[in-house]
Amino acid sequence: MNDPARRDSGSADPAPEETAPEVPEKAAYDTVEEAVRAQLSKALGGARGVVEAAIPTIGFTVSWIVTKELKLSLGIGAALAVVLLLVRLAQRSTVQFVLNSIFGIAIAALFALRSGKAQDAFLPGIIYNAGYAAALLLSIVVRWPLVGFIIGSVTGDPTAWHRDREIVRLCSRLTWLLLIPCLVRVAVQYPLYLAGHVAWLGAAKVVMGWPLQVAGLAAMVWLLARGRTPLDRPAS
Incomplete structure (x- = not known):
């Protein structure tokens, strides 16, 4: 007669191996401000x-x-x-x-x-800045500021940031700081284009290119440095 205890012990499955608990990866960015600074720097190429x-x-x-x-x-x-x-x-x-x-x-x-006409070489840039300014302004008016999607690209959820009023307000201010340089370029360069002043157009394009962009980014960095808005990520 077979011993049930022996049969059970012989056929028992081996105990599963213990696995080490998963350690969550450290987030690349801890705050909204830090994420925006990094993504803007990447977009401009330094x-x-x-x-x-x-x-x-x-x-x-x-x-x-x-x-x-x-x-x-x-x-x-x-x-x-x-x-x-x-x-x-x-x-x-x-x-x-x-x-x-x-x-x-x-x-x-x-x-x-x-x-x-040499001045027409500057027309695409003027059109681009006008169109970009219009898109940025529209995003602010409908309360989906374009900078907010930078947050979405970091968190993995493209629209979750919109549920937080403070983040929407911050992104609206940052989007204004991207919008203003575009408006200034159009306001200065378009009259020069109409007048056919190629030399002044070239000087304005250079001066209002990276220097104006740097000034806008400096204002953004100043605004970002004042806040520490937590960057929420969806649970894994």
Whole structure:
């Protein structure tokens, strides 16, 4: 007669191995302000990306002032952008921001060569700033400020930030600080475009490019440095 105890002990399944408790990964950002600062810096490409965006415009403008040759000036601006691209490739660093510059030069050349007027090289930038300002203003009016989606890209939930009034208010202020430089550029450059002042347009585009952007970012950093809004993430 079989011993039930022995049969049970022989057929018993081995005890499952104990597993170490999972340790949650440390969040990359702890506050809304920290996340926005990091994402804005990434979007602009840092100081180098800003400088690279200005070099082709400077080359085009100086060449036009000296030679008054539209095709030559556009060629010099494009050549400078290509040189910047080759440097990036040689260093095996990201080419995203140089490619943006080359794309901008290509669109500017298309406008200018089609009309034969040097000032038309600056028209796409004016149109872009006007359209971007309109989109930013609309996002503020409907209470879905564009900067808020930066928060969503960090948390993994693109719309959860909108449930917090304080975050919506903060993002609206930050979006205004992105909007104002666009309005200033259009207000200054469009009259210069209508008057055909190419040299002044070039100077305005450079001065109101990275310096104005840096001023806007400085204001954003100042605003962000004042707050410590917790960055909530969805539970895993």
